[in-house]
Amino acid sequence: xxxxxxxxxxxxxDSKRKISYNKRLNGLLKKSDELKTxxxxxxxxxxxxxxxxxxxxxxxxxxxxxxxIKFKELPxxxxxxxxxxxxxxxxxxxxxxxxxxxxxxxxxxxxEMTNEMYEVFKGKTVSVDMNPSYxxxxxxxxxxxxxxxxxxxxxxxxxxxxxxxxxxxxxxQL
Amino acid sequence: xxxxxxxxxxxxxDSKRKISYNKRLNGLLKKSDELKTxxxxxxxxxxxxxxxxxxxxxxxxxxxxxxxIKFKELPxxxxxxxxxxxxxxxxxxxxxxxxxxxxxxxxxxxxEMTNEMYEVFKGKTVSVDMNPSYxxxxxxxxxxxxxxxxxxxxxxxxxxxxxxxxxxxxxxQL
DNA sequence: GCCCCTATGTATAAGTC
DNA sequence: TGACTTATACATAGGGG
Numbered sequence: 380x381x382x383x384x385x386x387x388x389x390x391x392x393d394s395k396r397k398i399s400y401n402k403r404l405n406g407l408l409k410k411s412d413e414l415k416t417x418x419x420x421x422x423x424x425x426x427x428x429x430x431x432x433x434x435x436x437x438x439x440x441x442x443x444x445x446x447x448i449k450f451k452e453l454p455x456x457x458x459x460x461x462x463x464x465x466x467x468x469x470x471x472x473x474x475x476x477x478x479x480x481x482x483x484x485x486x487x488x489x490x491e492m493t494n495e496m497y498e499v500f501k502g503k504t505v506s507v508d509m510n511p512s513y514x515x516x517x518x519x520x521x522x523x524x525x526x527x528x529x530x531x532x533x534x535x536x537x538x539x540x541x542x543x544x545x546x547x548x549x550x551x552q553l
Numbered sequence: 554x555x556x557x558x559x560x561x562x563x564x565x566x567d568s569k570r571k572i573s574y575n576k577r578l579n580g581l582l583k584k585s586d587e588l589k590t591x592x593x594x595x596x597x598x599x600x601x602x603x604x605x606x607x608x609x610x611x612x613x614x615x616x617x618x619x620x621x622i623k624f625k626e627l628p629x630x631x632x633x634x635x636x637x638x639x640x641x642x643x644x645x646x647x648x649x650x651x652x653x654x655x656x657x658x659x660x661x662x663x664x665e666m667t668n669e670m671y672e673v674f675k676g677k678t679v680s681v682d683m684n685p686s687y688x689x690x691x692x693x694x695x696x697x698x699x700x701x702x703x704x705x706x707x708x709x710x711x712x713x714x715x716x717x718x719x720x721x722x723x724x725x726q727l
Numbered sequence: 728g729c730c731c732c733t734a735t736g737t738a739t740a741a742g743t744c
Numbered sequence: 745t746g747a748c749t750t751a752t753a754c755a756t757a758g759g760g761g
Binding site: 414418422 | 559561562563564570573574577578580581584585587588590591592593594595596597598599600
């Protein structure tokens with residue numbers, strides 16, 4: 380993930396995967412160590428790679444064993460309380476990505492709608508089958524940009540309107 | 554660690570520590586998840602924070618338990634084989650930092666010595682109690698920069714030498 | 728494979744609301 | 745407390761030796 384973005388999927392290429400594994404394993408251990416040091420919490424990690432026969436543990440044998448023993452001794456309910464399942468984690472991840480996407484889409488939509496608004500202002504007929512929520516959003520955008528719209532209307536009334544077909548990018552003034 | 558460099562030590566401020574803990578916990582889990590996905594390895598993590606009564610586990614209860622059981626079943630020797638003790642890890646960290654420091658120092662020393670070399674060239678008397686290894690290093694630097702030195706000598710011989718007291722930064726030409 | 732480098736993506740400390 | 749932003753440090757992919 381860095382000359383290119385991370386593709387969140389299994390790395391097919393054996394050589395690349397191994398390189399990545401080594402780098403990331405190192406990074407993970409470093410992060411664990413930092414968490415432990417900066418926040419004074421116990422962290423135990425076990426990794427079963429394809430590249431080694433034994434598990435790779437951190438920070439050391441005893442800590443890991445103790446952590447697991449403590450873990451085993453807890454009643455199941457307590458144990459689950461702060462558990463993060465892989466599924467949950469993935470869901471959260473997806474949710475976050477979707478939110479970001481929504482955000483970007485929304486921003487883009489505002490831009491589109493601002494242009495749309497301008498088109499309408501320039502005389503374009505709004506088709507009646509337009510999505511109601513879209514119209515509502517459009518109204519919000521108009522409201523938000525009321526000042527600019529009014530100025531444009533005055534200019535237009537005075538015959539100073541843009542003569543080009545391309546609408547002026549009101550967007551830039553948002 | 555980012556508006557400022559990470560200070561590799563316990564964060565005294567409770568509020569800051571907690572914020573950091575939450576962010577870093579999240580980051581750690583994300584990294585674990587990525588390692589698992591990209592490289593298809595089993596990763597089990599248990600964290601005992603001060604902020605929760607139960608351990609925080611990832612990716613889930615069963616995986617963690619199985620990982621620990623497997624771990625426990627291994628003969629002690631095997632178990633230790635790929636273990637990274639905290640001490641080792643810290644040592645590695647220190648070693649790396651020291652190497653970096655050495656490198657920076659060496660670079661700096663080369664610069665200093667190049668200037669020293671120039672001073673000598675300009676007529677400075679080298680004191681006899683100069684460290685032998687330092688002299689040797691100096692010799693290396695001179696050798697490395699022989700071409701530049703020769704050019705300077707020619708210029709000097711032609712009366713084109715710098716007249717300022719500050720030696721020209723030969724360093725820049727390295 | 729390992730180490731180094733560099734460009735770029737990510738993580739995150741502070742700050743703001 | 746937490747969500748969001750920003751600036752900066754850190755992690756790491758790709759490429760060379």
